[in-house]
Amino acid sequence: MEPKDIHCCLPILPPLLDSKCTLRFNNITTPHLGGNSFKLSSISGQVEPGQILAVMGSTGSGKTTFLSVLAGRCKTENGFVSLNNCPISKHMRRTQMGYVQQQDLFFPYLTLRETLLYTAKLRLSPKIDRVDQVDTIINTLGLEKCKNTRVGDDISIRGLSGGEKKRLSVATELITNPAVLLMDEPTSGLSTILFCQLIIYFPHFPYFLFLP
Numbered sequence: 001m002e003p004k005d006i007h008c009c010l011p012i013l014p015p016l017l018d019s020k021c022t023l024r025f026n027n028i029t030t031p032h033l034g035g036n037s038f039k040l041s042s043i044s045g046q047v048e049p050g051q052i053l054a055v056m057g058s059t060g061s062g063k064t065t066f067l068s069v070l071a072g073r074c075k076t077e078n079g080f081v082s083l084n085n086c087p088i089s090k091h092m093r094r095t096q097m098g099y100v101q102q103q104d105l106f107f108p109y110l111t112l113r114e115t116l117l118y119t120a121k122l123r124l125s126p127k128i129d130r131v132d133q134v135d136t137i138i139n140t141l142g143l144e145k146c147k148n149t150r151v152g153d154d155i156s157i158r159g160l161s162g163g164e165k166k167r168l169s170v171a172t173e174l175i176t177n178p179a180v181l182l183m184d185e186p187t188s189g190l191s192t193i194l195f196c197q198l199i200i201y202f203p204h205f206p207y208f209l210f211l212p
Helices: 063-070 090-096 112-123 130-140 162-174 192-199
Strands: 007-013 023-029 043-047 052-056 078-083 097-100 180-183
Touching: 023 063, 052 063, 090 097, 097 162, 112 130, 112 162, 130 162, 162 180
Parallel strands: 097 180
Antiparallel strands: 007 052, 023 043, 023 078
16 A cells, blocks of 8 residues: 555645755655555655745555654665755754654643753753753743643642644754754644643744644
């Protein structure tokens, strides 16, 4: 099976702020996945600096697999991914790419700000002012009012709302100031109001956003 109903790189907004990075993927082909006949075959495209783009397709068409390939989390049989015409290495993926996955995975007893500080300590150099970086992201994403609220687990620990958790997921990937931001269903499960609250913050960042 080839995911012919995938539509990738469809610009939904004009280019935003200037960015120096161009992402290219050429002839991406994966082996058969999950023990069945499914595979990605000959997926090619280019993402221009500052664009917000979408990957759209039906359930099971390979959107998450495609993002996983770009993020270096899925093996390929053929093809390559490059950033500014340079093959993407593991180091480049760690420092220049962010990947917001479908599931929000956090420690429920930590507050929003503690979660971001913990992430900053793991991913940022000691030479960088981690506290300032965290506070800047909190302010930009409109999370000031809930920064001292526990994340919670939706079961026994009351905490952040669904929209706040989604923004926290985005914030944890913005910690490293990536040039490319991949997002896998960032608005799934959100009401229309929460959806708008999240989308409104995207134009603050000159990144490539994939919204399957």
